[in-house]
């Protein structure tokens with residue numbers, strides 16, 4: 136069962152196939168950016184891109200990524216340069232506790248990949264799944280607008 | 287299959303007995319020690335080597351971005367470049383660090399840190415490169431950290447920001463140890479205040495689940511009165527399947543406790559039965575009719591951090607190391623030492639960034655579970671609570687019931703009475719042993735319940751008193767403690783009194799304010815919101831604008847204006863928020879603003895959504911669908927303005943909780959003509 140993880144070929148070990156993609160990433164591959172928040176697909180903290188689509192990795196069976204391409208927050212920066220979304224997040228001081236932010240960033244990346252000039256309604260539709268208890272929503276919205284200018 | 291602990295070798299499924307019988311866990315709680323820091327202790331936080339400095343953070347970082355603020359203080363005082371100071375979280379091998387609670391990190395820690403940094407700076411300048419230094423505290427005016435300059439009063443990139451946006455491991459659940467296993471402690475689906483324990487379970491079915499490692503009976507102290515049954519696996523995802531296969535039958539003792547929580551704290555029933563025992567304002571209102579008499583009720587609310595609490599534990603030669611995201615690492619260490627019968631020196635708790643604390647991560651729970659499972663299996667074990675456990679096994683904002691009355695004559699409030707019944711916030715069963723509770727209940731009450739009850743206005747003959755009732759669901763500190771619900775009650779009644787006086791709510795408040803800083807934030811928020819203008823329009827909906835203000839812990843000030851729109855079915859949308867905040871000298875304006883924004887979102891949640899469903903003394907919410915928190919689409923544009931001040935810096939983590947809820951509730955009253963009194967507000971109460 137091979138798949139592409141942040142641009143490189145990887146194997147899903149047979150005994151991890153029934154695990155969720157989230158825990159395969161976090162515990163087998165040590166990519167702890169995506170977080171466990173609810174386990175049932177409604178908080179967005181575990182969001183990664185699967186073949187470019189924002190996907191709640193807690194809801195996907197690890198074995199089902201065979202042949203697909205997975206991108207996580209760890210795979211966004213290129214050669215030490217932050218992705219424009221990451222940079223916008225820092226410039227606007229978005230994170231408070233930070234726990235939800237890898238998921239928020241991946242949602243925003245998926246949004247801007249599909250819709251480079253998103254309207255407020257586009258932002259609402261994509262970001263609605265990303266819960267943030269610290270209440271950073273206005274900054275997330277502003278950072279998406281800033282990143283849209285930079286992309 | 288009882289009273290035994292099983293371990294199966296990871297691959298082979300061999301079952302071996304590794305422990306006999308559940309230990310008798312101590313029932314006397316460890317009492318948290320919370321000493322304020324002194325300058326000598328502060329010397330232990332900062333060190334110098336080869337031109338670089340290390341700041342060991344004497345606080346827990348949980349999103350208040352205290353790491354950034356204290357690094358600013360250190361850099362300013364040391365005269366060090368931003369990149370020359372590394373910030374590290376603390377562990378319990380250092381001098382005790384006070385629990386990170388009560389928005390005191392800047393107010394209480396910045397000065398000792400600055401004193402220590404000043405002494406270190408002088409020692410380094412004098413050529414000292416090793417050994418101890420002494421601090422001779424100097425007057426505040428001589429400290430460079432409290433003068434706005436190149437670092438203090440600016441907003442550098444937040445500490446750990448880069449790690450957050452690149453997904454670097456920062457949180458307790460991100461810790462991985464060689465040979466690590468994954469555990470969970472199952473508990474009965476009942477009130478944790480009922481005695482419960484595992485009765486029987488299906489070992490064979492559990493063993494058939496791939497990844498099964500062990501069933502552990504000796505799985506740590508009970509949580510309240512709920513004993514657990516531990517399970518351990520090689521993969522976290524196997525735990526759900528093992529739990530299901532085990533099909534534990536639980537022994538649950540006694541009858542489900544007090545089904546009627548609202549009834550047991552009903553303020554009118556309680557005051558009808560006699561005087562409230564704890565007085566906050568001791569004026570004596572004149573007898574007679576009241577012009578305002580409001581009854582407000584706020585239910586249980588969850589902290590609902592996005593991070594369910596987590597810990598990794600590892601034993602080596604009788605010593606325990608625990609990696610934890612806790613607001614009180616030293617308290618966790620003390621509880622673990624006590625629970626496992628080892629000395630405090632044998633336990634090290636390494637603190638991590640917390641994925642949202644809000645007052646809820648101050649107890650020792652998941653850390654003890656991980657330690658017990660690690661001890662039983664002889665391997666490091668990671669435990670992260672499920673979302674359902676996070677709701678069910680922690681403590682919550684207790685419900686409160688308020689009756690606020692006011693009498694108005696010639697445009698002024700002449701008499702005031704605020705009665706409240708709630709449950710304990712600070713002197714809870716988790717914090718104070720049973721024998722002591724009688725004394726605290728009789729003599730001091732609970733300062734957490736009282737917080738924010740002393741209305742910050744001149745109200746003539748003003749009386750305020752409360753009672754705190756022990757409930758079958760644990761309560762405790764929740765952002766702002768009593769200040770959120772009390773501020774909501776006080777500011778709703780002030781608003782109602784302004785209507786009776788036929789006065790503008792802003793002018794009416796200013797006429798009752800003695801404290802110039804409170805008047806300052808009220809005036810300023812009126813100015814930036816253009817108070818006399820109409821609320822943000824919303825086609826076909828009723829709109830309104832509300833105002834509130836307050837003082838938090840006698841140190842910091844906030845005022846807010848909210849606009850709302852209410853549709854025909856009574857659904858409320860907050861359409862705009864403004865907040866003015868005065869916490870003295872501001873170390874980091876951008877992150878103080880961020881705290882105000884967070885508090886306003888929490889205010890919105892308090893008024894519109896926060897409610898934790900409880901049945902028969904048991905939290906039944908299992909997920910965010912059952913206990914919703916504010917979402918992206920609920921939060922409008924927010925404007926925050928900070929008062930520039932050189933008064934001593936105070937906290938910002940909870941202050942706006944005194945103002946936000948009242949502003950939103952008063953806006954709903956303005957929009958609909960109906961005063962919200964049952965929270966969270968229900969659409970049915972506000973339908974056109």
Ligand code: FES
Nearest residue numbers: 172173176179193
């Ligand atoms: S953990 Fe996957 S959506 Fe919440």
Ligand code: FES
Nearest residue numbers: 232233235267269
């Ligand atoms: S930053 Fe804390 S949950 Fe979003």
